[in-house]
Amino acid sequence: MDIIPQLIVNSIIAGAIYTMVALGFNLIYGTVKFFDLGYGALTAVGGYAVFWLYKILGFDLYLSIILGTAMAGIVGFLVYKLVYAPLRSRKSSSMVMLVASLGAFTALQALVAILFTSQFQTLSRAAGAEKVFNLFGGVITETQLVILVLGIAVMLGMAALLKYTLFGKAVKAVGDDEEVAKIVGINTGKVVGWVFVIGSAIAGLAGILVGFDTGIEPTMGLSLLLKGVIAAIIGGIGNVYGGVLGAFFLGFIENFGIWQISGEWKDAIAFAVLIVFLLFRPQGILKR
Amino acid sequence: MEYLIHIAILISIYAILGLALNLVVGFTGLLSITQAAFYGIGAYVTAILLTSTGMNFFMALFVGVVITAVASLAIGFVLSKFKDDYYALGSFGFNIIIYSVFLNWQSLTRGPLGIPGIARPTLFGFTFSDNISFLLLAIIFAITVYLICSYITKSSFGRVLKAIREDEEAIKVFGYHTLWYKLAVFVIGAALAAVAGGLFASYITFIDPSTFTLTESIFILAIIILGGLANNKGAVLGAVALIILPEILRFVGFPSDIAAQMRQVTYGVILILLMLYRPQGLVGEYRL
Numbered sequence: 235m236d237i238i239p240q241l242i243v244n245s246i247i248a249g250a251i252y253t254m255v256a257l258g259f260n261l262i263y264g265t266v267k268f269f270d271l272g273y274g275a276l277t278a279v280g281g282y283a284v285f286w287l288y289k290i291l292g293f294d295l296y297l298s299i300i301l302g303t304a305m306a307g308i309v310g311f312l313v314y315k316l317v318y319a320p321l322r323s324r325k326s327s328s329m330v331m332l333v334a335s336l337g338a339f340t341a342l343q344a345l346v347a348i349l350f351t352s353q354f355q356t357l358s359r360a361a362g363a364e365k366v367f368n369l370f371g372g373v374i375t376e377t378q379l380v381i382l383v384l385g386i387a388v389m390l391g392m393a394a395l396l397k398y399t400l401f402g403k404a405v406k407a408v409g410d411d412e413e414v415a416k417i418v419g420i421n422t423g424k425v426v427g428w429v430f431v432i433g434s435a436i437a438g439l440a441g442i443l444v445g446f447d448t449g450i451e452p453t454m455g456l457s458l459l460l461k462g463v464i465a466a467i468i469g470g471i472g473n474v475y476g477g478v479l480g481a482f483f484l485g486f487i488e489n490f491g492i493w494q495i496s497g498e499w500k501d502a503i504a505f506a507v508l509i510v511f512l513l514f515r516p517q518g519i520l521k522r
Numbered sequence: 523m524e525y526l527i528h529i530a531i532l533i534s535i536y537a538i539l540g541l542a543l544n545l546v547v548g549f550t551g552l553l554s555i556t557q558a559a560f561y562g563i564g565a566y567v568t569a570i571l572l573t574s575t576g577m578n579f580f581m582a583l584f585v586g587v588v589i590t591a592v593a594s595l596a597i598g599f600v601l602s603k604f605k606d607d608y609y610a611l612g613s614f615g616f617n618i619i620i621y622s623v624f625l626n627w628q629s630l631t632r633g634p635l636g637i638p639g640i641a642r643p644t645l646f647g648f649t650f651s652d653n654i655s656f657l658l659l660a661i662i663f664a665i666t667v668y669l670i671c672s673y674i675t676k677s678s679f680g681r682v683l684k685a686i687r688e689d690e691e692a693i694k695v696f697g698y699h700t701l702w703y704k705l706a707v708f709v710i711g712a713a714l715a716a717v718a719g720g721l722f723a724s725y726i727t728f729i730d731p732s733t734f735t736l737t738e739s740i741f742i743l744a745i746i747i748l749g750g751l752a753n754n755k756g757a758v759l760g761a762v763a764l765i766i767l768p769e770i771l772r773f774v775g776f777p778s779d780i781a782a783q784m785r786q787v788t789y790g791v792i793l794i795l796l797m798l799y800r801p802q803g804l805v806g807e808y809r810l
Binding site: 268269317320321326327328329330331332333334336337338339340341342343344345347348351352456460463467496498499501502505506508509512513516 | 553555600603604606607608610611612614615616618619622623625626736737740743744747779780783784785786787789790791792793794797798801809810
């Protein structure tokens with residue numbers, strides 16, 4: 235097995251996961267203009283919902299995934315309703331929102347740990363016995379192939395949703411100027427609520443897929459969230475295609491980076507990339 | 523009794539961390555979430571010097587403070603390019619990078635194994651080996667830090683910091699080189715955190731990277747936001763409240779792993795409630 239093709243395959247898979255996280259994050263940030271860090275904990279919510287339904291209650295695989303994704307969406311919506319909506323109606327600064335979302339993140343993550351213990355779990359029932367495909371000399375598992383396909387599907391779905399539907403136009407309008415959007419008759423509260431549902435559901439889906447690929451633990455959200463945020467920022471925050479570009483860029487840099495130095499440095503590499511971007515190209519690869 | 527002394531020592535250490543962070547977040551308005559990194563550098567340098575060279579504690583602590591100051595100067599310089607929520611995000615990144623260094627620079631820090639057998643401080647032949655005498659030492663340090671902080675905040679230097687927080691452009695027009703002020707206060711805040719780190723290392727006599735995570739930085743931030751930003755008494759008050767509060771949970775009778783998670787839930791919910799109902803904290807003079 236050659237190392238380069240495998241690295242490329244790994245980078246693409248990482249890129250697909252980061253794409254999902256970045257897309258959901260971007261959707262929320264683009265609409266409400268603050269860093270929603272609580273978003274990270276929703277990956278664990280999705281992952282553990284599936285763990286509970288699929289492995290403990292013995293539900294059907296696809297049904298569990300759909301319900302798990304929905305569960306993340308609902309929890310995200312509740313956090314919005316209980317925390318962000320009152321703060322937004324008070325016109326709180328983005329720093330207040332950031333601190334509140336830190337609180338939501340810490341509390342949600344710990345709640346998941348209380349319900350399911352902090353132990354590392356894997357979602358897949360047939361761990362280690364998965365079908366494996368060869369791709370240009372690199373190895374890719376069935377799960378990873380699904381991740382790739384879903385990543386692309388979410389990207390295309392999001393692009394279509396924002397571009398061709400009335401809802402997408404409303405989202406853009408709210409993101410551009412909420413007051414004006416209200417004046418022309420858009421129910422902004424409803425639109426923002428749905429943005430949180432959709433964004434959170436995507437985060438949940440990403441968490442579920444990570445759970446099938448490697449595994450879940452309550453603290454998984456932070457690392458995924460940060461990768462998503464970094465991908466969104468280096469791609470050009472608020473820009474859908476930029477987020478995708480940033481995600482794959484990050485996936486490649488990380489995986490080729492740990493080829494040269496040890497794997498534990500992954501997070502540090504990702505942040506070093508972010509800081510370099512913020513210093514030299516703060517608007518990201520693609521401007522909004 | 524031994525237990526109460528332990529709590530009092532922890533309060534002294536976190537009061538130092540809170541006071542130091544308050545200079546940066548409360549008085550200067552820079553939302554830094556990387557205090558645990560400097561706390562950690564101070565702890566590691568002190569611990570390494572104590573275990574490998576047998577140097578006197580106070581000498582080792584001094585070296586720890588100097589090294590932390592140099593590191594924070596570099597980090598502060600990079601961060602000074604950012605504003606508001608990007609500043610917070612960048613500081614996040616440095617916490618994760620420094621944590622990775624503790625975890626991965628194994629030849630120096632022994633990585634996840636941590637450093638055991640750190641000696642208690644010795645002064646003129648007297649060893650602070652029992653906890654009562656250590657508490658005395660910790661309180662003396664805390665009071666000294668408190669006096670330093672109240673001197674700084676009452677001085678003309680402190681007034682410039684507040685001016686930067688309120689309107690950086692305006693104070694620039696008056697000819698103040700704001701970059702130097704921001705760097706200076708950042709370095710002071712980090713150096714004082716390193717003092718707390720050294721104290722912590724020699725008190726527990728063991729350190730490992732898990733103490734200096736992002737969660738710890740969020741905890742220190744919660745201390746000053748609860749106590750009140752831009753108020754030195756508030757930082758101490760916050761440390762007292764947030765150290766004692768979770769101890770009550772312990773007496774309610776939760777098992778220890780759940781109690782640890784309940785603490786996180788408590789911090790998270792406190793942050794959210796404060797942002798919703800009292801963003802200036804208990805006695806704060808500035809709101810985010």
